[in-house]
Amino acid sequence: MNRLLKAGLLAATSAMALAAAPASALDLSAMTEAERSAFREEVRSYLLENPELLLEVIAKLEAQQAEAQASGDQQLVATNAEALFADANSWVGGNPEGDVTLVEFMDYRCGYCKKAFEEVEALVESDGNIRFVLKEFPILGEESELAARFAIATLQLAGPDAYKSVHDQLMTMRGQVSEGNLAKIGVKAGIEDVQAVLDHMSNDDVTAVIAENRALAARLNISGTPGFVMGDVMLRGYLPLDAMREVVDEIRTQ
Structure with a gap:
């Protein structure tokens, strides 16, 4: 019982x-x-x-x-609003002035994150009024850490557009995360000096972002991926597109 x-x-x-x-x-x-x-x-x-x-x-x-x-x-x-919605280290997309902010904690090796990827993209694109924040949260081993470090290093050295291209490729890739494959992703993203990004992966600035995201997740009791915060609602785990739209509607009617 x-x-x-x-x-x-x-x-x-x-x-x-x-x-x-x-x-x-x-x-x-x-x-x-x-x-x-x-x-x-x-x-x-x-x-x-x-x-x-x-x-x-x-x-x-x-x-x-x-x-x-x-x-x-x-x-x-x-309690953690500033770290969630206003930190300077996370990529921000969608509508920067949107009336609902969606924060995602994700891991590039997480099957459910990959499953949610297209649905989250569809939600943000079709709604047009959602501010979207990505938090690198590698928890599934060495390849997860490598992918997250490459993405963060890209954001820090090559900017948000290159980051989004790298993020999308990492979310849809099926092969092994290796330095060689990351370099190919960087070239496809249009990064001029891919080697500089690869070298930057071990920089303390990258390490600090991952540590901050892990500490924030711990404070929020988020232990798995994907983990979402939408407005003041926490959604732990994968959520289908229609269900996410329902949450958005509920937030807007409060």
Whole structure:
């Protein structure tokens, strides 16, 4: 029996005690062993006859937990708003003046990030009023780190347009992340001095960006990718395009 079901059973049992027991028997600690045994059997019989009660209790608990999670997430977003939305080290695309900001924590070796890539692009392009911020969050090993370092080094040395081209290529590539393949991506992105970008990958400025993003993710309780923050809503994990559009609409109607 999972934790939520146990909680539901306990809540249902308590409700039964208050609703069905005589006033003199409400003090459960004062019951004799025989009375307690009879009471437990009565509750068991009632729940077997009315299993829908458990479903109602569990649904209520889930709603309360979701509400508490949303409230906690909003506080986390508010506390970390500057690092999320206004840091100088992240690429910003979409509409810079958009009324909704979407922040994505992503890893270039993450299958679900790759799956979400085209849908996020479609959301930003079709909406036209979303400010889009990318956070490099390499958590899946050495190749993830290499890809993130190359992307950040590109942004720092070659600018946002070259970064976006590199980002898009890394998101759609299927081969191994190696220095040779990164160099080819850099050439295709139009970077004039690809070797300078490769050399810059180990620079302290690049390392600092990754460290800051990891620390921010930890503060937000984001441990996997993709992780999204949209407005003051946190979305952990992959979300289909239609669902993202629904979140955007909800934010705009608040």
